[in-house]
Amino acid sequence: MPDPYLDEWARYLKWVMAKAQQEKVATLKIGQVSRIAKGRDGWHLTMAGEDEPVTGDALVITGPGDVTGVKGQLNGDRISDAKHFWGHPLLHRLQRHRNDRITVAVIGAGGAAASVVLTLLRSMGERCAIQVISPWGVVYTRGESYDENRHLTDPQHWVHLGEPNQMRFLDHTSQGVFSQHVKRVMNTAVNVETVAGWVLEVQENPSRVRMLMKGSVAEDCDYAIVATGFDDMWWAKPDMLENQLIHEVRRCAGGAPVEAEFVRRHINDNLQLDQMSPPLHLPMLAGQRQGPGFPNLNCLGLLSDRILRPHCHIEESGKT
Numbered sequence: 001m002p003d004p005y006l007d008e009w010a011r012y013l014k015w016v017m018a019k020a021q022q023e024k025v026a027t028l029k030i031g032q033v034s035r036i037a038k039g040r041d042g043w044h045l046t047m048a049g050e051d052e053p054v055t056g057d058a059l060v061i062t063g064p065g066d067v068t069g070v071k072g073q074l075n076g077d078r079i080s081d082a083k084h085f086w087g088h089p090l091l092h093r094l095q096r097h098r099n100d101r102i103t104v105a106v107i108g109a110g111g112a113a114a115s116v117v118l119t120l121l122r123s124m125g126e127r128c129a130i131q132v133i134s135p136w137g138v139v140y141t142r143g144e145s146y147d148e149n150r151h152l153t154d155p156q157h158w159v160h161l162g163e164p165n166q167m168r169f170l171d172h173t174s175q176g177v178f179s180q181h182v183k184r185v186m187n188t189a190v191n192v193e194t195v196a197g198w199v200l201e202v203q204e205n206p207s208r209v210r211m212l213m214k215g216s217v218a219e220d221c222d223y224a225i226v227a228t229g230f231d232d233m234w235w236a237k238p239d240m241l242e243n244q245l246i247h248e249v250r251r252c253a254g255g256a257p258v259e260a261e262f263v264r265r266h267i268n269d270n271l272q273l274d275q276m277s278p279p280l281h282l283p284m285l286a287g288q289r290q291g292p293g294f295p296n297l298n299c300l301g302l303l304s305d306r307i308l309r310p311h312c313h314i315e316e317s318g319k320t
């Protein structure tokens, strides 16, 4: 079956939320969490602009966080990151130049960069040169056969693969790869080129963007979109978690630094951080140990089953 488009997904998710609210199994509270703390009775979330915290027996944190990897002001007149690009004025500004001879650099060669390139190819004319800058100088294609895709939707065999095979799989299907669809579109485009380079910093001036490169001279372009990956440890920062809680995350991650590569090894099959009480579910960090579909949209039903399972009383008949 072909993949659904993202706007179809959005409509589906809105339908799920409306149904859940109608059947009173979920409530939606719109607000910004500014601090996460925990007490004996559960989690306490401070909401920006509100006096009363939101409390709960378990906490699920989602979201890929901000773009990481490149220094500089990422959301100016000529630069955007891949998180803000979709609603950023830069996209409209670029469309005003759709027939001009300009150069747009897309920094990164993973899924977010692929979506940016596809959007640029749809919005801009052929005189706009699109440069995809990646450390490898090649944009690799995601493996998308049945044999690969099955692990994304059904991770039952994933845990038996062993770490080296899991890492090989993630390199091949998730990290630094474009989908075959985007590669097919790119193959027929005359205005996309892949450039080898590691961008350390972007600097904007009124007429250009300067990219400072690792081990080589700086490169210039007219506009740049930074799509170098997201910080999935965004929630474990001192402004969000109190110090003691950061230490506790560290203990649960086996005493290692509070960094994604260590925390990922300690996510159990409820997508929960090992030994953290009250429960803390981190599906975006569950890819390596539990299955590559959990940090994205590939097995959303299974993801919610795994998270809700320890909190629901299941009767013999299967009713909750």
Ligand SMILES: Cc1cc2nc3c(=O)[nH]c(=O)nc-3n(C[C@H](O)[C@H](O)[C@H](O)COP(=O)(O)OP(=O)(O)OC[C@H]3O[C@@H](n4cnc5c(N)ncnc54)[C@H](O)[C@@H]3O)c2cc1C
Binding pocket: 031, 032, 033, 034, 062, 063, 064, 082, 083, 111, 112, 115, 116, 284, 295, 296, 297, 298
């Ligand atoms: C360009 C692009 C294309 C993609 N294409 C695909 C695809 O084709 N297939 C696929 O499976 N995946 C795709 N992904 C990945 C997919 O979008 C993510 O895996 C998915 O959205 C993750 O869902 P999430 O709920 O964890 O995070 P998000 O969808 O990012 O939601 C996080 C939410 O939390 C909110 N938030 C952040 N901080 C706070 C706070 N302090 N308080 C309250 N709320 C807060 C944010 O505003 C946001 O609404 C794509 C991602 C990008 C960027």
